[in-house]
Amino acid sequence: MWIRSTMTYRASFLLSTFGNAVITLLDFVAISIMFSHVDALGGFTLPEIALLYGSCSASLGLADLLLGNTDRIGVRIRDGSLDTMLVRPVPVLAQVAADRFALRRVGRIAQGLGVLTWALWTLGPQVAWTPGKVLLVPVMITAGAAIFGAVMVAGAAFQFVAGDAAEVQNSFTYGGCTMLQYPPTVFAKDLLRGVTFIVPLAFVNWLPALHVLGRPDPLGLPGWVAYLSPLVAFVVFLPASLAWRAGVRSYRSTGS
Amino acid sequence: MRQRAALYTAVAAGGFRRYATYGTATAAGVFTNTVFGFIVAYTYMALWDERPGLGGYDQAEALTFVWVSQSLLAAGALIGGGFQEEIQERVRTGDIAVDLYRPADLQMWWLASDLGRAAFQLLGRGVLPIVAGALAFRLALPTDPWRWALFMVSVILGLVVGFGVRYLLGLAAFWLMDGAGINLMATVVSIFCSGMLLPLTIFPGAFGEFVRALPWAAMLQVPMDVLMGKHSGAGGAAGALGFQVFWAVVLLGLGRLVQSAATRKVVVQGG
Numbered sequence: 001m002w003i004r005s006t007m008t009y010r011a012s013f014l015l016s017t018f019g020n021a022v023i024t025l026l027d028f029v030a031i032s033i034m035f036s037h038v039d040a041l042g043g044f045t046l047p048e049i050a051l052l053y054g055s056c057s058a059s060l061g062l063a064d065l066l067l068g069n070t071d072r073i074g075v076r077i078r079d080g081s082l083d084t085m086l087v088r089p090v091p092v093l094a095q096v097a098a099d100r101f102a103l104r105r106v107g108r109i110a111q112g113l114g115v116l117t118w119a120l121w122t123l124g125p126q127v128a129w130t131p132g133k134v135l136l137v138p139v140m141i142t143a144g145a146a147i148f149g150a151v152m153v154a155g156a157a158f159q160f161v162a163g164d165a166a167e168v169q170n171s172f173t174y175g176g177c178t179m180l181q182y183p184p185t186v187f188a189k190d191l192l193r194g195v196t197f198i199v200p201l202a203f204v205n206w207l208p209a210l211h212v213l214g215r216p217d218p219l220g221l222p223g224w225v226a227y228l229s230p231l232v233a234f235v236v237f238l239p240a241s242l243a244w245r246a247g248v249r250s251y252r253s254t255g256s
Numbered sequence: 257m258r259q260r261a262a263l264y265t266a267v268a269a270g271g272f273r274r275y276a277t278y279g280t281a282t283a284a285g286v287f288t289n290t291v292f293g294f295i296v297a298y299t300y301m302a303l304w305d306e307r308p309g310l311g312g313y314d315q316a317e318a319l320t321f322v323w324v325s326q327s328l329l330a331a332g333a334l335i336g337g338g339f340q341e342e343i344q345e346r347v348r349t350g351d352i353a354v355d356l357y358r359p360a361d362l363q364m365w366w367l368a369s370d371l372g373r374a375a376f377q378l379l380g381r382g383v384l385p386i387v388a389g390a391l392a393f394r395l396a397l398p399t400d401p402w403r404w405a406l407f408m409v410s411v412i413l414g415l416v417v418g419f420g421v422r423y424l425l426g427l428a429a430f431w432l433m434d435g436a437g438i439n440l441m442a443t444v445v446s447i448f449c450s451g452m453l454l455p456l457t458i459f460p461g462a463f464g465e466f467v468r469a470l471p472w473a474a475m476l477q478v479p480m481d482v483l484m485g486k487h488s489g490a491g492g493a494a495g496a497l498g499f500q501v502f503w504a505v506v507l508l509g510l511g512r513l514v515q516s517a518a519t520r521k522v523v524v525q526g527g
Contacts, residue, residue: 041306175295
């Protein structure tokens with residue numbers, strides 16, 4: 001239904017999809033401008049950073065397409081329209097996700113996959129490919145999307161407590177993606193520990209991509225952790241969905 | 257005249273209070289700006305380690321750029337937000353007709369209300385990120401109070417220029433009906449051309465010259481350079497502020513023209 005309604009304003013839809021792709025591509029333009037002044041950033045070359053950029057952008061794009069609208073839950077709580085969802089015989093999370101489903105977000109996925117393809121094309125000959133590494137690329141994208149998705153669900157659950165705090169969620173998703181598009185060597189060790197062990201964003205693309213590139217992890221983790229992303233995604237979804245359930249149970253209608 | 261001033265002050269105060277109501281949203285915004293500040297600060301440190309003095313900034317100045325621009329983002333509505341969606345919605349629903357009947361000028365009304373909003377966001381979302389940045393990194397904040405005063409003048413001029421652009425976007429709804437597409441494109445341009453993504457001084461060659469002459473430069477890049485004393489001497493600072501005044505006058509004038517064209521177009525339907 002939301003797809004059909006967006007298509008009513010076709011020109012606006014095309015502009016938005018294009019705009020969505022461009023807006024995210026701008027980060028990469030910024031990185032390219034940086035590389036017009038330097039040859040390497042934190043010891044990583046432009047194609048290597050493109051691999052990081054493309055993979056996290058595609059993951060976030062997928063999560064955003066499927067669950068991005070969960071940040072509207074705050075509005076629904078405030079105006080009381082969540083009540084209507086609670087009485088329908090469909091899981092609330094599915095309804096919230098489908099609410100104002102924004103097809104224009106395929107712009108980000110396409111753009112991320114485009115940069116990723118360029119990176120793999122350029123890096124291809126230098127990488128010592130094994131079947132495991134080949135498999136790791138698609139696994140990295142989907143597991144990464146699941147991790148971002150878990151963060152979005154957790155953020156939505158947080159809004160039951162905090163009200164209009166959608167921006168906190170953004171700092172972990174969009175902020176996280178901004179961070180993951182740069183090599184981990186750029187950041188302080190404490191920050192790396194935080195995004196590896198507390199909010200495990202490092203599993204979205206850093207650890208798998210470092211393994212593909214044959215580079216050591218700055219925290220000294222063994223190479224096989226690169227394959228843990230799907231497991232990590234599963235593990236973080238548990239507390240996120242529990243928090244979501246707790247949030248829905250604690251919900252009190254504004255009565256309006 | 258005095259009545260007018262009192263009216264627009266009241267409108268501005270209303271804008272201030274309206275945003276001051278959202279306590280959690282403000283706290284969430286400060287948190288987000290601080291998180292982004294840290295991420296961008298580390299990437300700039302890597303870049304300036306590699307190329308000291310890039311764009312005419314040393315590392316402390318580059319980090320100052322990061323943190324002060326995080327503080328100005330919300331006030332300048334540089335990544336979207338602000339009032340243009342509201343005008344567009346009022347045009348779509350027809351509520352704009354009510355606005356046109358008010359005994360106040362449409363443009364001045366929205367300018368006052370937007371400056372009120374910006375004033376709140378400068379205080380509510382501007383101070384803490386700078387404090388966080390100054391605690392965690394070595395910044396190049398000036399100690400000269402005169403420089404800070406000049407910076408505030410430049411920030412206000414930048415806000416007026418930003419208003420000028422967004423007012424045109426708001427009025428575009430009279431012709432487009434749905435503003436989502438054009439707003440998004442405007443955000444793209446604003447992010448890229450204001451200096452938010454990277455200081456405009458490191459944009460290369462003729463392209464850099466071009467971007468630095470556009471109105472978006474007046475919203476972020478110019479205030480930042482005024483703060484850090486990049487336009488040294490009275491002449492330099494006057495030139496920088498003059499550039500902002502030029503764009504403010506051009507955009508507000510253009511807004512007037514479009515406004516009168518738009519209001520001639522309005523057909524009020526009963527119902």
